[in-house]
Amino acid sequence: MTAVEVATLDELVEGEALGIEIPGSEIEVALVRIGEEVFAITDECSHGKVRLSEGDVEVEQCRIECHLHGSRFDLRTGQALNLPATEPVPVYPTVIDGERILVDIDNPINNQEN
Numbered sequence: 764m765t766a767v768e769v770a771t772l773d774e775l776v777e778g779e780a781l782g783i784e785i786p787g788s789e790i791e792v793a794l795v796r797i798g799e800e801v802f803a804i805t806d807e808c809s810h811g812k813v814r815l816s817e818g819d820v821e822v823e824q825c826r827i828e829c830h831l832h833g834s835r836f837d838l839r840t841g842q843a844l845n846l847p848a849t850e851p852v853p854v855y856p857t858v859i860d861g862e863r864i865l866v867d868i869d870n871p872i873n874n875q876e877n
């Protein structure tokens with residue numbers, strides 16, 4: 764497992780996405796804090812080349828909405844929940860170590876069950 768430190772908890776506002784590039788990789792993710800959990804979803808919609816981090820987070824449903832056409836993605840699985848997107852977006856496991864947030868870039872979850 765390659766866990767890369769990407770941010771600290773105090774950089775995240777609950778319910779808002781923070782778009783970052785993971786250091787040492789070309790992977791861009793939207794980090795989302797909900798309660799004591801942090802999710803890392805690839806920062807590109809599967810329907811078009813727009814950043815998911817610019818969309819709204821739906822905290823209670825644990826999902827993020829693409830701002831362009833309104834598809835929603837489950838932050839836990841990356842699954843597309845409504846059209847027009849049909850393909851999932853990879854999500855990465857995260858580890859919270861004190862204040863540090865680490866992302867496991869070797870083990871993306873890419874849920875193909877739509």
Ligand code: FES
Pocket residue numbers: 808809810811812813829830831832833834846847848
């Ligand atoms: S670009 Fe995201 S739903 Fe179309």
